[in-house]
Structures are given as C-alpha cells and as structure tokens.
Amino acid sequence: MKKRGILKGLIYMVVVFMDDDESSWTTKDIKYYKTDQITPNCNFIEHQARKYGHTAYLIPKYFQSNEKVQLKYKGIFDSNYSSRVDALDQVAKCLGYKNKNEFNASIEQETKGNQVIYMIILNKDGHSVAYCDSINRKKDFIQHCICRNCYGSGRRKDHEGSFAHEILHLFGAEDYYKPPKIKELATKLCPNDIMLKIHDYIDMNTIDKYTAYCIGWLDDYPEQYKNTDWFK
Numbered sequence: 001m002k003k004r005g006i007l008k009g010l011i012y013m014v015v016v017f018m019d020d021d022e023s024s025w026t027t028k029d030i031k032y033y034k035t036d037q038i039t040p041n042c043n044f045i046e047h048q049a050r051k052y053g054h055t056a057y058l059i060p061k062y063f064q065s066n067e068k069v070q071l072k073y074k075g076i077f078d079s080n081y082s083s084r085v086d087a088l089d090q091v092a093k094c095l096g097y098k099n100k101n102e103f104n105a106s107i108e109q110e111t112k113g114n115q116v117i118y119m120i121i122l123n124k125d126g127h128s129v130a131y132c133d134s135i136n137r138k139k140d141f142i143q144h145c146i147c148r149n150c151y152g153s154g155r156r157k158d159h160e161g162s163f164a165h166e167i168l169h170l171f172g173a174e175d176y177y178k179p180p181k182i183k184e185l186a187t188k189l190c191p192n193d194i195m196l197k198i199h200d201y202i203d204m205n206t207i208d209k210y211t212a213y214c215i216g217w218l219d220d221y222p223e224q225y226k227n228t229d230w231f232k
C-alpha cells in the first residue's frame with residue numbers, strides 16, 4: 001500500500017484550465033466545468049468526510065487564460081505520459097515563474113502552510129490520471145493530476161465523479177477496477193466506492209471504509225478487508 005494521506009482541514013486546489021495545440025477553453029466551458037464538475041465533486045468529498053466525523057474544505061484557486069496570460073501547453077497534450085511530464089513546469093512558465101518549484105513556493109507562501117494540490121484540466125476527452133508519491137519519483141516531484149473535460153459536447157457522460165476520484169488518489173486512494181482479483185473483491189466489499197466505478201451521478205457513489213482508511217479518515221485497517229486478498 002502506498003503512503004496514506006490526510007484529507008482533512010483546509011485544502012487548496014490549484015485548478016489550471018489549460019489549452020493545447022488542438023483544444024482550448026471558452027469562458028462558457030469553464031463556467032460549466034466549475035458548476036457541473038468541480039462544485040459537486042468537492043461537495044461530495046466534504047459530505048463524505050462528515051460521515052466519518054471529519055471536516056475537509058476544498059478551496060479552488062483558479063488559473064485560466066486572460067488578456068495577459070496564455071495558459072497553453074506547447075504541442076498536443078496526448079495520453080502518453082512522456083509528453084506531459086513537464087505539464088506543471090509549462091504551467092509555471094506561462095504564469096511567469098522560472099519553474100514548477102518556484103510556482104509551488106509562491107503558492108505555499110500564499111496558502112500559509114495548508115495542503116495544496118494541483119490539477120491541470122484540458123478541454124478534451126480522455127483519461128484522467130494522478131501522479132502521486134512514489135519512491136521512484138525525483139526529489140522535486142510535485143503531486144498533481146490531469147483531468148479531462150468530458151462535457152465538451154454539452155452532453156453528460158459517465159464521468160461525473162472523475163474529478164473527486166483523482167483528488168482521492170492524491171491523498172493515497174488506490175484504484176479498485178484493476179487487477180481483476182481486486183475488482184472482484186471490491187465489487188463485493190464496496191460496490192459503490194468511487195475508486196471502483198464512477199457512476200453516472202456522483203451521489204450514487206460513496207467513499208467506503210478502505211478508501212477512508214487510505215485518506216486518513218479511519219485509523220484502523222477496516223475489519224472486513226482483513227483476511228482477504230485485498231491490497232497487502
């Protein structure tokens with residue numbers, strides 16, 4: 001199991017609406033994404049935290065292109081990790097910083113030591129992904145996730161909770177839809193957990209005990225997952 005995180009208290013979310021060579025954000029799309037994706041996803045996490053007796057407040061800090069700044073990835077932001085490994089550095093440079101560390105230092109100063117997470121959002125379809133703590137990462141690695149707007153066509157797709165799913169990864173939650181052995185167990189133990197399946201409507205999802213344990217809402221390893229082939 002990866003390092004457990006603590007999703008509690010004030011958490012600042014640096015949300016960057018980024019364009020690339022083949023996609024761009026309009027004011028209307030951004031407004032839609034904020035109200036139909038970010039707000040319900042943050043409400044979901046805050047509500048689930050209360051069920052475990054904790055408070056978590058996710059405070060978005062938005063960055064989007066304006067007359068002075070163009071937040072644009074150089075090239076096409078495809079699904080290949082190697083082409084987007086520098087995403088946060090590119091964001092920092094667009095905003096006038098030397099690199100991501102300088103940007104991070106400025107954000108940390110502004111948010112006065114509270115936790116900060118970074119999310120870069122592209123206005124195109126595709127898989128969302130979180131880059132988290134790992135022993136293989138370089139020292140200056142900054143956890144962040146990349147999300148995709150699945151509402152570009154104005155049509156609801158089955159990804160309403162993907163933003164919350166990625167946030168939970170940044171705090172230590174695991175995927176349960178793979179490998180097959182874990183998926184089978186999860187389907188029995190926590191069928192509606194957001195790390196197993198993202199339902200059409202986020203209110204149909206839950207944060208079950210094991211996920212709650214991973215993100216610091218429960219101190220003890222949940223009983224029903226013991227003596228199974230669950231993550232060891």
Ligand SMILES: [Zn+2]
Nearest residue numbers: 165169174175
């Ligand atoms: Zn995932």
